[in-house]
Amino acid sequence: xxxxxTSGKRQRGVAxxxxxxxxxxxxxxxxxxxxxxxxxxQYDTLTKATRxxxxxxxxxxxxxxxxxxxxxxxxxxxxxTTCAGQPLAPGLTTAMVVVCDRxxxxxxPGQTFLNVSTYDNSGGTGVAAGTVNxxxxxxxxxxxxxVQSFINVTGLTFSDISTVxxxxx
Numbered sequence: 001x002x003x004x005x006t007s008g009k010r011q012r013g014v015a016x017x018x019x020x021x022x023x024x025x026x027x028x029x030x031x032x033x034x035x036x037x038x039x040x041x042q043y044d045t046l047t048k049a050t051r052x053x054x055x056x057x058x059x060x061x062x063x064x065x066x067x068x069x070x071x072x073x074x075x076x077x078x079x080x081t082t083c084a085g086q087p088l089a090p091g092l093t094t095a096m097v098v099v100c101d102r103x104x105x106x107x108x109p110g111q112t113f114l115n116v117s118t119y120d121n122s123g124g125t126g127v128a129a130g131t132v133n134x135x136x137x138x139x140x141x142x143x144x145x146x147v148q149s150f151i152n153v154t155g156l157t158f159s160d161i162s163t164v165x166x167x168x169x
Contacts, residue, residue, distance in 0.1 A: 035146050042089045043158060046139050049076045049088050050163040053097070053137040056081075058165045062103040062133070073097040076137055091143060100136040101167060108136055111164070138162040 053076035060067055071081035073094040078087055083094065098107035105111065112134075139161045 038147060039144050039156075042144060043161070045088050046092070046142060046158070046161045047163070049079070050137045050139055050161055052076070052079075053099075054135055054163040054165045057099065057101070057135045057137065058167045061168055062101040062135070069099050070094075072099055072137060076139060089142065090145060092139070096139050096141050098136075098138045098140055100138070102133050107140075108138060108162075111136060133167040134164050135167040136162055136164040 053072045056075055057068070057072045068081070074083040075081050076097045077083070077092050077094045078085055087093065100106075100108035100111065139158075142158045142161070144156045144158060
């Protein structure tokens with residue numbers, strides 16, 4: 001009986017030591033999951049911002065003299081057309097927002113914004129099929145910055161976030 005008591009005293013504090021060993025990795029894991037969730041939230045915010053700016057521009061013709069490119073950039077970056085208030089995501093500026101349409105597509109290489117013909121089966125000649133105008137709003141070069149300062153993530157830049165919609169004629 002005496003031997004059991006001595007053995008029990010030797011085991012005292014083992015649970016606290018094991019908890020201390022596991023605490024650091026568990027805290028890092030929880031912080032990592034939180035940062036990953038925050039990054040997904042920011043990406044989703046930027047996606048919704050491009051979608052609302054593209055929807056706004058889809059109501060206008062790019063030939064119109066009052067075509068609101070600046071207002072659309074403000075809408076994508078600040079959530080309003082006047083660039084008032086805080087940006088939707090920390091570090092987001094209107095300089096990161098690119099608008100492309102059939103009049104100006106310089107910021108969107110490889111994309112076509114005017115579809116004027118289609119091919120028939122007889123010989124590959126073009127047949128007029130009407131015109132579809134597209135408008136694209138893209139956020140390019142947005143760098144994610146973590147909340148926790150002990151996580152040193154530098155150079156984490158989202159790929160281009162773009163939305164394309166049909167535009168009025």
